[in-house]
Amino acid sequence: MKALLPRTERGRLTALYGSLLLLAGGGLVALVYVLVGQGLYASVSGVVRTVSPAYRLPVPGETADLGRKPEPARTMAPGESPTPEELKGYAFTQDLSGAVTDATRHRLLMYSLLALAVFAVLSIWLAWWMAGRVLRPVGVITETARRLSGENLDQRISLDAPPGELKELADTFDAMLGRMEHLVSAQRRFAANAAHELRTPLAVQRAAAEIGLAGEPSPQKVARIRERLIGVAESSEHLVESLLLLAVSQEGLEPGATGPVDLAALAAAELAADPPHALTVVRTLAPLTVTGDRALLGHLVRNLLTNAVRHNREGGRIVVETSADGELAVSNTGPVIDPADVPRLLEPFRRRAERQHTAGEGAGLGLSIVAAIARAHGASLVAEANAEPEGGLKVRVRFPLPEGQCTVTGAPGSKIG
Template structure:
């Protein structure tokens, strides 16, 4: 497939830049050589021509007829050359000038031809070099165009020495890893949500059909109770999905929230439920003010406490504490495998298969906690307790990023 011109414009620009710099450097080098040769050429040629030109016979020595006391006449200033020497000087100068002009003309012609050839070679090399430099970018572009939801597993895996483009390709691969993880999580979320919503609807339909088939008052009363129970579970599921969607969109408002007082209030809300299950809730909260949405923070604490109450054992214990900008909740309960802890923050993930028992929950508690923590730039982590149960920590930053 032919590459469109806009995709090749960077290569053209790099070629023009590299080729222009090389040609400019070549032109400057030729100009420097020309100037240096021209400055010393005349003196060199003059010396060579003067040395090679035969001189006129030397003047005779004073003869005896002139007498021993007679010396040659002194030369007049400005006329210190004899006629033969003046003619020789003119000849030498003419030859030197003509030779200099011919040499400089030849040098200039050869230099211009060499510059043209150098320019052609420079542009060709610049085009080749630009192609080599931009090859990783072309690989990244082709991969990005080829990717879709069906082949997010593909990676660039650029085989190149360390450098900026290698870092770019590795960063792109890392981004694809995150995108693939998010898309897979969304697909699982949609499938699980559809399954969780379809099950209560099927139960409601079956209960209605049974109730209509047998008009006995006791049976109708029992079916009505079942329908109300399933409807409440469905309502809680839908509210959890809506809350998860809202928290994923980030914060709509921010204000200082006294997290310690909020935790105490939520713990008091669940005191009766915990007492009925034979559980005790202990609080050890210190004053902590965080920036965030008070409604969403209340949901975060409620989900933590509700999860600790629901997944516990009789005569168990729940400890809610705040220290060092960290909200921590610990509960007793069944043993939790360490390898299963990271998956508990995903929607609809449970340690055991769902039995659709009353008060079982939809498996959204910790996933909502993780989403609300991310919305507040906090980090939610969990680890199993040695004697069973789970400890969840939510650490808030000193200041919420803008």
């Protein structure tokens, strides 16, 4: 049965549409033939009877005068029998009505079958054309997908068609191509930036070894070069650990590594372990328990606090808040940031200013790691630039609350310096 079906979608649609149209046309022809046939004999018989019985049949040897007006039919009295001539007239009327009815039915059947054959040819052609029109957007999508590669993801279908399912499919495909182009571009930038970030400390180490230790350096110079090499190695180690953490965060959570985590207690512990100096810390920590990986959530809080301290100004302020509705927010003062630059700060190796390769300078992965950990936990992250004159950035992470957890009123905030 499957071997008899057409091999293309257009052929299948043509067979389907053509069969439906042919079935509808055949049904219409049959219906007309039956309806006309049922009333045809009565109509013909009635017409013939109004004319034929009114004529007097010619007797043998008499010439019939067809131009003569018909004589009115004789009205028989009750109980009177028709004459033999009248019986012959009635029989003639019945035979004539039957012959005319049969001839008309035969002619109607022939014309109907001829019309059905023409309709069948037109139906198949119309079904083929209609299937081509319907599947044209699918062909455009297929051709565009066939031309796509990693080098031309900027191509789009841009289907010019009225609103409908296929138009929605083409627009969805274009949106998917846009996301793919963005992801591929981000991956390329990430690879290039990672290579650059890893190449820089290697170049510094090689220069220190080839130039600083050339000849017979003094013990003091060897000590300085050693300290320099250790610092570069630590920076490289931190960069590699950050890259691994980013990769782990993007893979998602392991099923057995999740559990309830108190973010308020986690934030308080991070602040107590490494309190910011020369900065005012305002914390409003309402109880907030979420389900997740405690180690990754610790990195999330730590990176937010480190970013808030590193990009602050002297005598600035850090605000740390948790709320019972599932939100963790960290805000700081600092340089004024253009709101248009905020989305770029969440990408790997993106900084507000060019890297200076100075001590304590980050690798530009902190906020991207925060975003990856938030996505792994099903949380939404929103970063906003603070208005002048405070400047700085406010990052809010909203976590989905566990089922059955109610919103409670948080404890009043406290201020530590």
